[in-house]
Amino acid sequence: MTKPLIVLGVTGGIAAYKSAELIRRLKEQDFEVQVIATAAALKFVGDSTFSALSGNPVISDLWDKPHDVEHVNIAKKASAIIVAPATADFLAHLVYGFANDALLATLLVAKCPVVLAPAMHTEMWENPATKENIATLRRRGYLIIDPATGALTGPDSGVGRLPDPSEIADVVKQVVNRKSNNLPKDLVGLNVLISAGGTREKIDPVRFIGNGSSGKQGRALAQSAIARGAKVTLVGANLNVNVPAGAEFVSADNANLMKEEMILRAPNADVVIMNAAVADYYVENPQTNKIKKGQDKINISLTKTIDILSELTKNKRVNQYFVGFAAETVKNQTELIELSRLKLASKNCDLIVGNPVGHDLGIGQDLNSAVLVSKNLTEIVPEVDKLTLADAIWDFVAKDLAKV
Ligand SMILES: Cc1cc2nc3c(=O)[nH]c(=O)nc-3n(C[C@H](O)[C@H](O)[C@H](O)COP(=O)(O)O)c2cc1C
Structure with a gap:
């Protein structure tokens, strides 16, 4: 039996290094993994890491294999798409329906469940533009994994961290299970x-x-x-x-x-x-003070x-x-x-x-x-x-x- 395919979109945030571990955690859940990385993501992590861990060549250039129309094929094969980390820039592009790179084009075709795991500095996350983009994407049915709080790039800390990859893999597993049982996202907005x-x-x-x-x-x-x-x-x-x-x-x-x-x-x-x-x-x-052992009964x-x-x-x-x-x-x-x-x-x-x-x-x-x-x-x-x-x-x- 073929394994369900998960598309892992990686965008250009510092947390892109965690995506390498996420590939492992997804494979442990018995998923096939196809990485689609943006050009900025590949400035953080080399495509050899992603392709060696996933066992599939990384898709990063929309113009790489035009004869295969990869963004359409992959979107139709995927059981779910997880974008982790999702940059502020990527979220903004997604809101406006841009399709000028392989990941955005795939997302515009996709009809499967899409999970987005944003990660960025607190100020970027709390910026009204990002807030509105997130609200729009939630309303459109994207499942957002809110960022965790903790150490960020440099000396800063606050909300904006990518959650633990094994926890993200758990969400993906549940989303795929729910999809195969035709279960609705009945708690949206609550x-x-x-x-x-x-x-x-x-x-x-x-x-x-x-x-x-x-x-x-x-x-x-x-x-x-x-x-x-x-x-x-x-x-x-x-x-x-x-x-x-x-x-x-x-x-x-x-x-x-x-x-x-x-x-x-x-x-x-x-x-x-x-x-x-x-x-x-x-x-x-x-x-x-610590109670001393003395009396027979206290x-x-x-x-x-x-x-x-x-x-x-x-x-x-x-x-x-x-x-x-x-x-x-x-x-x-x-x-x-x-x-x-x-x-x-x-x-x-x-x-x-x-x-x-x-x-x-x-x-x-x-x-x-x-x-x-x-x-x-x-x-x-x-x-x-x-x-x-x-x-x-x-x-x-x-x-x-x-x-x-
Ligand atoms: C060192 C460095 C770290 C960055 N980290 C983040 C980040 O964690 N989150 C984010 O949204 N953008 C981050 N950016 C900005 C993005 O890389 C930039 O917006 C880029 O255009 C994103 O491209 P993409 O969305 O196509 O991957 C960072 C940039 C640099 C130079």
């Missing part, structure tokens, strides 16, 4: 806020009360939402997983920080998913934390959608459904994802099962990997939102 991971409450400078949440389910929810076209903010507590490419990341490692960050961001979100395992109790006065007094989900839904706007997670140790599914129903009503949510935990179930694991409980519907998702469960949750939410 702002999604997701909390993930497990909070830690300090006992003393080196000890804490925590839980085994890894952040895998929250990461999967973010990944799935990005592949469906949403803009995602991930508020994470002590994540053991990478932040997916395209998500804006906010760190909130304890219950109080998590509450503050979620309250700050929820008003701008269309969908809020409270997936983090937040401590129900915290130590009001943690010791400033008492730690715990105070109840504020219920973030209930706090958020107090200010719920019309058409705003709230999803809560109920991690429960239960005897059976009926009990899980009942507990989820109670939580749905008491927390004023639109959907509760009831999640059996304990005895190697759920928290920290790769697999998960759930009951999805809304006012009118209950759906059972058997044990699946966390990305499949995330897709099922978004299917449920998207259907509900479409009814509004």
